[in-house]
Amino acid sequence: MKRITRVWAERISVVAALLLFWGVALWRLGAPSLWYDELFNVNLTLGHDFPGMLAVLRTQQPYPPLYYLFLKAWAALVGARPYAPGLEPGSGLEFLLRFPSVLAGVGSLALLLPLGRRLRISGAAFLPWLLALHPMFLWYTRDARLYAMWVLFTLAALYALASQRRWLWWGAATAALLTHYFALFPLAGAAAIALLTGNLCPPSQSSARPRWLMNIITLGAPFLFLLVWMLIALRVTLGFQSFGAGSPPDGATFVGLAGPDLLTARVFLEPLGHVLNSWWGYGLLGMALLGLILRAWKAPSRGGICLGAAALGAAATFISWQLRPVQHVRYLVWLLPLLALGLAGLVSTLFGRRRAAARWTLAVLSLPVLLWGARQSLDFMTAERTVWYPDFRDTVRLLNERALPGDGGIAVAAHGAEIFTAYRSPVAFIPGPTIGERLQPEAAARLADMPRDGAGRIWTLLYQDEAVDPGQVLIGTLEAVGGYRVEMGYSRELRLYAYAFPEVVSIPPLAPQHPLESTFEGGIALRGWSLHREERLLAVYLFWELLEPQPEAWMGAVHLAPNAASAPTVQRDKLVLSDYWTLSELPVGEILPDRYEMVIPPDLPAGSYQLFALLYSPESGQRLPLATGVDRLYLGDFAWQ
Incomplete structure (x- = not known):
């Protein structure tokens, strides 16, 4: 009777945690604007047919196809459609596309109970409470991206290994591997432990050789599907270069990602000023790993699988980041439920056979975790999304409300135009250069001559433009022919400008208004400069030329x-x-326009001032002298009144 009562109590506990997560995750789910990574998914699924979408994934983007195939089918099923902010009511697009991630979150929480039981964790029914309101878990299960499904399939695959369910392993592991390439790391670690401990071994086999052979075939089958896709997408597999990749992380950086960033959601809570001390993250990480080790020691064939997934998977991820430094906490989100299992496993191990005490202890410890998660999640869910990302929907609303007939637009970088697949506008935007290209004066002039109709204005949508137009050649080209800003919108790094012109003009390439022939030591020449002023904004263009490699x-x-x-x-x-x-x-011999913006203080006395240009070392601050010996080049006078 006591066992039946306990089983029902556990079920009620799990259902209550799932309902709590369900309600919180759905609250205001469609309120924030889609941010760029979500907009990329919308463009890929709604802006392409099936062959076109697969072609992009096969040749351009570093993602396997499963999530995008699902999202495209889901969008067609529920009727998700784009809309024009400011011109028509919302279509529910944001809610509909994020909803599958919430469902995946429910599935992941539900899997913690059977997986915890397989690890013989006393009080496994309280595991969902540890993550139900965790800010990191909520963040990625409220996002129209693939991470929530990656976590779900990974947990299902680990449960399949721990419970010796071959068909579930084949299905879940294949799904995880075809959802994200990095699923290879935890699943390979888990499969390696399963191979060593003999999991999934058919009981009818008696000799060692057939058992090993069958295990290799059983465990390796899902990886063959990934291999086939990687061969199909060989161009991406071997040659993809991530935008904004930095230097490879060291061990301390990686531990910081897995500890404070992942376990205490530091990366998202820090902008709100609510982050816990980093030692909480490091301490929880250490205890979680200790718990996984202890469970593996007590039950190698079950606990070892989760330990292998966590430890070997994390180690392989770290090694891969040395080769391709794309480090971010989102690539470790699969680790979060495993660390929760480790923390619960540590409590269970410490109490040993006193299972009731372990259950009550875990229940008591779940309460402060739940309260902390509720406080932090409420704050980040009610905060403006612009704390972290630009508001693309509001920017398009501004564009739509202020657009005039004949207006045209240019998106720099090119992928900024993907915004308009989800958020429509009557202004037709053409894409500028793509990542890996650099906008030069001749190309900027051709772009500026294309989009407008007659005397229409030119809108510029600038997002991650520093990667393709580092000298801001495009807006300098527009300003050089008399263009001036008549509309402006800012949302973090996203900028929207409308340029009007005093008359219809052809637009030549950007060139210096004041030519110069000045050379700095080390082989850098300044070939001229230009000045553009709008009220208190002063924009100076310096036209550099490299005379020798730098x-x-x-x-x-x-x-x-x-x-x-x-x-x-x-x-x-x-x-x-x-x-x-x-x-x-940069190449030798090319003229390189470079924009320097200054805002004149409102209290600057009227009078004549002088403009100077200089170069100096970013490390030492030592100025680079000119051939004449001076370290600051006089450009000309500027009258302020």
Whole structure:
């Protein structure tokens, strides 16, 4: 009777946790704008037919096809459609596309109970409470991206190994591997442990050789599907370069991602000022790993599978990031439920045979975790999404409300135009350069001549433009022919400008208004400069030329000062071009326009000022002298009144 009562109590506990998660995850699910990664998914699924979508995944994007095939079918089933913000009511697009991730989150929480039982964790029914309101878990299960399904399929595959269910292993592991390439790491770790411990071995086999052979075939079958897809997508598998990839992470950085960032959601809560001390994350990570080790020691064929997935999977992920540094906590989100299992396993191991005490202890410990998660999740779910990402929907609303007949648009970088697959606009935008290309004056002039109709204005949508237009050649080209901003919208790094022109003009390539022939030591020449002013905004273009290859980066600066002997009143310092296009990567002999923006203080006294240009080392601050010996080049006078 007691056992029946306990079983029903466990079921009620799990159902209550699932209902709590369900209600919280659905709350305001469709309220925030889709952000760029979600918009990419919308463009891929709604903006392409099936062959076109598969072609993109096969040749351009580093994702297997399963999630996108599902999302496309789901969107067709529920009637998800784009709409034009500001011109028509919302279509429920955001809610409909995020809803499958919530369902995947429910499935992941539900799987924690049977997986915890397989690990013989006392109080496994309280495992869903540890994650039901966890900010990191809620973040990725409320996102129209593949991570929630990746977690679900990974947990299902681990449960299949722990419970010796071959068909479930084949289905779940194949689904996980065809959802994200990095699923290879935890599943390979789990499969390696299962092979060593003899899991999934058919009981009818008696000799060692057939058992090993059958295990290899059984465990390896899902990886063959991934191999086939990787061969189909060989161009991406071997040659994809991620935008914004930095340097490979060291061990401390990786542990910081797996500990404070993942377990305490530091990466998302820090902008809100609610982050826990980092030692909480490190301590929880250590205890979780200890718990997984202890469960593996007590039950190698079951606990070892989760330990192998967590430890070997994390190690393989770290190694892969040394080869392709794309480190981010989202690639470790599959680890979160395994660490929750480890924490619960540690409690269960400490109490040993006193299972009732272990259950009550886990129940008591779940309460502060739940309260902390409720507080943090409420804060991030009610905060403006612009704390983390631009508001693309509101930007398109502004565009739609202020657009005029004949307007045209340019999206820089090109993938910014993908926004309009989800959020429609009557203004036709053409894509600028793609990632890997760099906009040059001749190409910018051709772009600027294309989109407008007669005297219509040119809208520029600038998002991640520093990667393709590091010198801001496009807006300099528009300003050089008299273009001036009549509409502006800002949302974090997303900028929207409308340029009007005093008359219909043809647009030539950007060139210096004031030619120069000045050379800095080390083989960098300044071939001229231009000035554009709009009220208190002062934009100076410096036209650099490399006379010889540059082994290191240099900072460029423009100073506005009363005279040559005075300190600058206003200045703008930046890397020449940008972080994405360092001087060592640029060709010799090409003219490189580079924009330096300054805002004149409102209390600056009227009078005549002088403009200067200089170069200096970003590490030491040492200025690079000119051939004449001076370290600051006089450009010309500027009258302020």
